[in-house]
Amino acid sequence: MSDGPPFLPPPPPLSERWALFLDVDGTLVPFADDPEQVYVSQRLVERLGALSAAMDGALALVSGRRVEMLDRLFSPLRLASAGLHGLQRRRAGEALGVPPDAPAALEQVRLEALDLVSAWPGALVEDKGEAMALHWRARPEAGDALRAYAARAVERLPGYQLQPGDMVVELRPHRADKGTAIAAFLAEAPFRGRQPVFVGDDLTDEYGFRAVNAQQGMGVLVGDRGGSAARYRLPDIAAVHAWLGAGA
Known part of the structure; x- marks a missing residue:
């Protein structure tokens, strides 16, 4: 038990x-x-x-x-x-x-993410200003692709980290x-x-x-x-x- x-x-x-x-x-x-x-x-x-x-x-x-x-x-x-x-x-x-301005690199990541989720209707990119979240609650099969993209993208964002959640992953400053x-x-x-x-x-x-x-x-x-x-x-x-x- x-x-x-x-x-x-x-x-x-x-x-x-x-x-x-x-x-x-x-x-x-x-x-x-x-x-x-x-x-x-x-x-x-x-x-x-x-x-x-x-x-x-x-x-x-x-x-x-x-x-x-x-x-x-x-x-x-x-x-x-x-x-x-x-x-x-x-x-x-x-x-x-x-709030402080988001880095320019985050805007490029956001644009790439919007292009990525267009292949998965129902998946979402949430713009939080200096942070960003990828949601796949409506398209669970998109989870692997979005997690993999986030893991690659965070490497281009000094001072940022991945924050996994329930069918979501966020890219946010780690301060x-x-x-x-x-x-x-x-x-x-x-x-x-x-x-x-x-x-x-x-x-x-x-x-x-x-x-x-x-x-x-x-x-x-x-x-x-x-x-x-x-x-x-x-x-x-x-x-x-x-x-x-x-x-x-």
Whole structure:
């Protein structure tokens, strides 16, 4: 019998004394073939708003999406947020800083990738500014070709790394990750001095799990992926919503 992720315990009831960090795709909302088509319910928006107020603002979204897109998805909330896996970070109520320009080589890679995915209708190139993602959720058979292209392309991008995910691979600068973003929040009010809890599902969330573990916090894995540093588990998005709802 396996003692893998399905046998991790559920997290304890949510506490307003925590610093709560939430991944978005695969954690709060289902994945979509096109990231632009994700839907966030009004009920979830209201729930997160109530939790943030109860926690004195110590709730942040930590996502691979840009912060600007998070604001659109969760409007009218403007929660503390880290976007692009930590390359962007904004405290609640603050203006978002201007991101650095993407290198010229990334634009050439993007154009080549657009040409490549034209042979795989349904596969997508997501332009994130200084980062880029290749998606094949709608065309799983394109995965090998897109992963191989990304591995070649990153060699032409000094300071960049590959970030694999669930039917996606990203090319992004390696100067930050979800763990460094969480650590930066924890050094500031209102997060400072609270026990950190991070909820996420994907490989990119492992940085966050390790960051909260290092500060006597709790990582909560969503799903049944193996090999995680998380110490607690919720089986799916519906369970995450129920857990958050009980806290709200």
